[in-house]
Amino acid sequence: MQRILQPGEIEALDHIDFPRVRLPQLATLFQERAARLRQLAGGHAIADYLLFAARLVEAQHHLASRAPQPAPLEASVAQRASAHGMPLLPAAENLPPGWQDTLRALLAELQGDAAVPASLSTVFTHLAALDGAALDALARQVLAGGPGREDLAAAPLVMAALQVGFATRAAALPVQDVPFAEPPTICPVCGSAPVASVLRIGGAAGGHRYLHCGTCATEWHMVRVKCSHCESTKGVRYQGLQNAQAEPAGKADTRQAVLAETCEQCHTYRKLVNQEQDPFVDPVADDLASLTLDLLMGDTEFSRASGNPLLAI
Structure with a gap:
């Protein structure tokens, strides 16, 4: 009888050569x-x-x-x-x-x-x-x-x-101690929601999308075409300040440095910041500085999936 692989098992078998988890670097x-x-x-x-x-x-x-x-x-x-x-x-x-x-x-x-x-x-x-x-x-x-x-x-x-x-x-954690958490949309270290996601450049993490924890700053990998809130692969689109219409997920890496990732399944959005467009973007800082995009999203059907830890609302 065939057994259905559980989340994380496929990646473990595939011997992925990019980091699944990026722990915070306190010095920087x-x-x-x-x-x-x-x-x-x-x-x-x-x-x-x-x-x-x-x-x-x-x-x-x-x-x-x-x-x-x-x-x-x-x-x-x-x-x-x-x-x-x-x-x-x-x-x-x-x-x-x-x-x-x-x-x-x-x-x-x-x-x-x-x-x-x-x-x-x-x-x-x-x-x-x-x-x-x-x-x-x-x-x-x-x-x-x-x-x-x-x-x-x-x-x-x-x-x-x-x-x-x-x-x-x-x-201070050994990275091998960080589990595959369920659901994979929460931080595997502290269980908090991500504040935003980030497309990284440089090194083994380059070209991959990571969710950034707003509490402990741990980052964990999630493929680009999945909603970072409900994991749906259907109806995920991106909207920025410079485009009136939402763009399909596949175009996210060729557009603006900060975009709202929207999901037609759960009707939420979360920011995506793109180092390929601006190498200095920071998930918390750029999310905070793009409140105009949040105001724009306020006129849509999508609600924000999680807040910014430095914003009093």
Whole structure:
């Protein structure tokens, strides 16, 4: 009797010669993102917010460079995740140790900075007044994408602190411990949704599309013609600011640097950023700077599949 191969088995048998997973590089992750945000801010309609985001990401870089090495992952954790097709360390159940100290250090570095809006002073005061249990509860709400109205402005700050902890932990993982998660549209490390997808250039990853986790910055491969939300291969099209009509999936690599990938099956969209068009694109920065495209998509039948971790909405 023939057996149907499970997700991941075909790739394993095929001995693919490009990386299935790209773990974050802490030395450059936040530094390059901050530089990209500053570049995008020039003449931009939301330049002030992009410059604030750049300053926030610079603070992340400073904290990540001083972050202690995480404890090694227990072998049983990797084995269980692999056996059950589950994320290695689901975010809400595995808040990074010391993330609250990271948040306090982040607030201390940003306090009084000229790039930080004065209106955030009350947010700083509010966060500083919360005890450990309240901060953990807020972190889980932010990770779930559902902070209360009173905490919307605090969400990017909380997420920034969490990203440092999650990315530090992901960067230290042996890549062979990262499982094939089900569904393959969530991060195999922390189970979060991707903020965007990116077409990479250079090295073994060149020419391949990766989903970029908005929480731990892990990237995992997904073929270009699949919807990054429901995995459909039917009705996947791309729309940019320069084309009135959505383009078929096959034309994505010859068009603009930032496109909205739409799916007629689940009626959602997610951005795709293309290094072949601009080698400096960053999934988080370019998604944030292309809010005009989101406004355009607001007049369509498609809703956004997931949010940007640095955007208060």
